[in-house]
Amino acid sequence: MATDYLEITDLTVSFDGFIAVDTVNLTVLKSDLRFLIGPNGAGKTTIIDAISGLVPSTGSIEFAGNHLQGKKVHKIARLGVGRTFQTSTVFEDLTVLQNLDIAAGAHRTPLTLLRRRSAVPEEVTAALETIGLTGQIDTLAGVLSHGQKQWLEIGMLLVQNAQLLLLDEPVAGMSHDERNATGELLQRISTERTVVIVEHDMDFMRSFAKSVTVLAAGKVLSEGSVAEVQADPRVQAVYLGTAAAAPTGAEI
Amino acid sequence: MGLLGVAGVLALTACGSKVNAAADGGPSSSSSSAAASSGAAKESCVDTSGDSVKIGFLNSLSGTMAISEKTVQESLTMAADEINAAGGVLGKQLEVIKEDGASEPATFAEKADKLIQSDCVAAVFGGWTSSSRKAMLPVFEGNDALLYYPVQYEGLESSKNIFYTGATTNQQILPALDYLKEQGVTSLFLVGSDYVFPQTANKEIKAWAAENGMEIKGEEYVPLASGADFSTIITKVKDSGAGAVFNTLNGDANVSFFKEYKNVGLSADTMPVVSVSIAEEEVAGVGVENLVGQLTAWNYYQTLDTPANQKFVADFKAKYGEDRVTSDPMEAAYTSLYLWKNTVEKANSFAVADIQANADGVSFEAPEGLVTINGDNHHIAKTALIGKVAEDGLIYTEWESPAPIEPDPYLSTYPWAEGLS
């Protein structure tokens, strides 16, 4: 049995006494495309913050046989965990190529780092192809369109060779066509990796999710396929109850 | 590319002269040996063929020392104007080039270099802090040029390229100590800024005290940077029960010191403070009310009753304003220009070597009284004065040495000072 999957047990995160994530258990297997949904404040982003080492937590987080808790952010990243953020954070004053090249280079020796890049690394070429930015290789990331920036971020995860991808609202602000393109891209990617997506866009979720976890007030409310979750009365209750506060969630 | 540059440099280094280590192996107590031994001093470019001769004034006009040094430049300017009005030096008018030392030793060195090499001045007048003088010394020795330095200092120096017209320690600090002893003071507390002058002065004071049965109750230094807090130090002073405080603090620190001194309930009656860096110019800044009755040691006060001083004070006020005061370093600067003039006229030459050869015994009826150059150590004989700060912010003489004291920068005539220098 392969060990390269994500296993979270009894995860709890609290800020100054406020419990944001409350004894959450979560298992995401390889080649899954898991969506985390839930109303605002449900703890979705906090969970991926905890996995990537940004906030301290209790319980256990294990990926591919490694315990992630207590490790520093960059060490966790080196174990194959990559993530994106709600607001895109590409290096705006560097070119597309430079952005991807940096993402590919965490394991480079100091000597390689101190040399000039002589050729475009293979994985970067491949990623450029995948995210459709081959033509913009020397464009400054700062002048890319919003959607392109988000693709560039996904491209960076690819060259980083992350096995666990944590994506925080990857299609926010994208056009309909861009969303579909991104969804298909994510589906392709997920065949070989473990992907967890925090999302508010329910159409997008319905179109591309392989499995869904619904969170509310820091706890797991429901889990299963899209159809199973949609049928769950508890989910409906939560979303109806908070319909005024979270209109996007009411669609479910 | 870079390697090429270094290679080029290495190729070029081949032609410079090396110091002959064998001929000049050891250090010398006198720093003047450097220029003498190197023999590579640059040719002077001073031009005395016209009907004017250039001199340089180098004082801090900006930075922390500008407070004090501006006044020195004013009295120098007054002296130059007087000399020019009276026909100049050897019939030549003085053309003054003024430079700003910016309160930075390195700038003093740079500007001294400029005055000598670029402006070709016959002599430079200025400097205040010991560090500015130490910075300029190699420049003047290396170029074999002349500096007239007008401020009292810690002694232990004598360069053939510098004339020191302020007091050395045996003309200011030792008389002050003798005065305190005479007044029946048996113990001292030493307070100073954390730099060379107070450190050296206190070393000498401790040696003197050991010889004269004076007890040293404590010794404290505060950082030169402003903003020092005197609470702890004043507590130590108060608890010591010393007979008097010997104060070698510099600048702003005096304000905080005397305010705190008064506020813990100490006064000139219970524990007098003798200061060696507070002149008329500084009294207002410290606050007269904080200083009244305290003692200072100098060689000149504005209140001196000599004809030369009456003229000096009147002229200065007429030129720069009635509310202005005159002080020891200003007077020493004024005097230094006249001493140079008198030496040039005695030598009948502006050349450095001629001035050095003829300096001994040159005198001037200065505002402080008669002063005379000592040709051996280039200091001048001066009368020591102990003064007391009065309500009007001026300082009045309490005691004076019976005659001008011969300068002894290395304290070589004092047996107890052996091993100090």
Next chain:
Amino acid sequence: MKFLTSSRFSAFVPFLLAAVVLFVLAPGILSDFRLNLLARYLCFAIVAVGIGLAWGSGGMLTLGQGVFFGLGAYAMGLHMKLDDAGPGRAPDYMPPTTDWLPGWIEMFRSGPITIAAIVLLPAAVALVLGLATFKRKVRGAYFAILSQALAAAFALLIIVLGSQSGNYTNGTNGLSNFRSFFGYDLNDPVNQRMLFYLAAGFLLVMVFIARQLRNSRYGELLRACQSSEERVRFLGYDPANVKVVAYVIAAAMAGIGGALFVPIVGIITPMDVGVAPSIAMLIGVAIGGRGTLWGPVIGAVGVAWAQSTLSEQFPAFWTYVQGALFIVVIAFLPGGLASLGSVIRNARGWWDDKRGRPAEPPVAVTDDLKTDVGSRV
């Protein structure tokens, strides 16, 4: 012929130009005095190259370069004083009775150790302080304030070492009155000229090193750190390590600048290494363009030259000029003079826009100047 039009060659054109100016033109037309002044400015330019790297590329506002400048300078100064004194003797500023010197002074008697110390001492201090702060994610303003406090503490330390237990550094008087530089007589104008060439050579080497670093993958990573440290961290790098390398190199460059300053100027005092000189070292870099390769060099030399010249004519005036430069350049021209062209272009565009349609803000803030508001901790 093909080489002449290649980009490799065009990158070397500025080096060639600088070499011609420094090695042919300047010695040809300047008097000994002016050449010595230029040599002094070049020392500050060497420091500026390092600041350009740490601040311009890495976003570390280092307000304490005077410390590293001072470490290099005092290492060199102590060596020269000990060398002048002769074998086994104490320098002339110490009491003649001094017959024993502590090891950390005595080691500067050796030329090779001194040369190593000039680079290693600043580098080591920067390494310790850099790791202590960057590893704990202390950055931005906090780092700037700490580096400034370090400059204040260092100047004080030099004074303390010059007074209390033994006069090791000669306190506020500093080290001066040197006779020789590695055996060469400092009073010989030929040797003064040699020092100029040495400074010029070192400057070109430092710029070359900075250029290689900027163009390398490391340089890109460093700029990425300035852009967003957290993002770099999530890519598997420790930004603290990335930044500390630039900080250490900048410190070593400052040390070299300081070491050359001493024989050229003939004095080093605590006043040259404290808070004010440390900040003054930044203004040239800002004016020339902190994000560029040659901007810091040209800016540093230009400011030092302006200071010498202006203060010759109007002493107190210089303070106003310096203050105004900080305000105008940083607030309105953050890219330095190097960005003047694009700012004017933008301003013109803004003017046209203003007459036509709604405009964008006039001040062009280049992206590499963006600092991290959230990164105050």
Next chain:
Amino acid sequence: MDVVVSQIFTGLSIGSILLLAAIGLALTFGQMGVINMAHGEFIMAGGYTAFVVQGLFENAGVGLLLSIPVAFLVGGLLGVILEMTLLRRMYHRPLDTLLVTYGVSLILQQLAKTIFGTQGKSVETPTWLQGPIELFGFDFPKTRVFVLVLAVVTVVGLSMLLKATSLGRRIRATVQNRQLAECSGISTRSTDRLTFFVGSGLAGIAGVALTQLAPVNASVGQAYIINAFLVVVVGGIGQIKGAVIAAFVLGIGQAALEKIYDASLARILIFVAIVLFLQLRPQGIFNVRTRSLA
């Protein structure tokens, strides 16, 4: 025992000066991330205000007390002018504000020299502040007790302002979450300007207090600014109590070290202690801001 009591008092006294110098910075740095190097010159302006105002009155005590509100206004106005002309356009570049305000500080210093002369000015100590006062069987200088009381009154006043007034609520809301504050209808622009007024005004009060202990001259600001920033760094951003604790801890530490070693060494050791402290708590004693990304 005597030594301990007198040194604790000295420490509190040094701490109260640090606190007065730093409290305004804690406010402006905390809220806007602006590193105002000219804060020291606002302190200087307060000192000169005391000198000028005292000159207008026969009675030194009346002049001194009246100069406190006047200095608050002078400092505050200088701050608002600085905010409106320069800092406003630079909130997205906090590090650059440091250098710009350093330029302002150079110009203000030179301006002070031009107006008031290079020689320092002495502000008279009113008779009721002269000499020592006996407290708990020990003699303490009245001036230091005065500064200590002034610091405590200022801090209490400021925290009441922040807690009880609408301006205070706006300031606290803006410090904690600027976007949210804006959404809930707070004009962060005018809040920023008012904060800067209050913070800079406090520097003016600090300047008046200092006249009782130290000289009034152009460089007085430089003497306190670095230590004031260290207080803010150690105290942490966004909370007054952090600055209060930091100021008194540093003050007492300084006093103790001065007693054991000497003043110069004490300053160096304090710096080392601060770097070590930041190893333990890089965010300072308190920090209300949650660590936000990027």
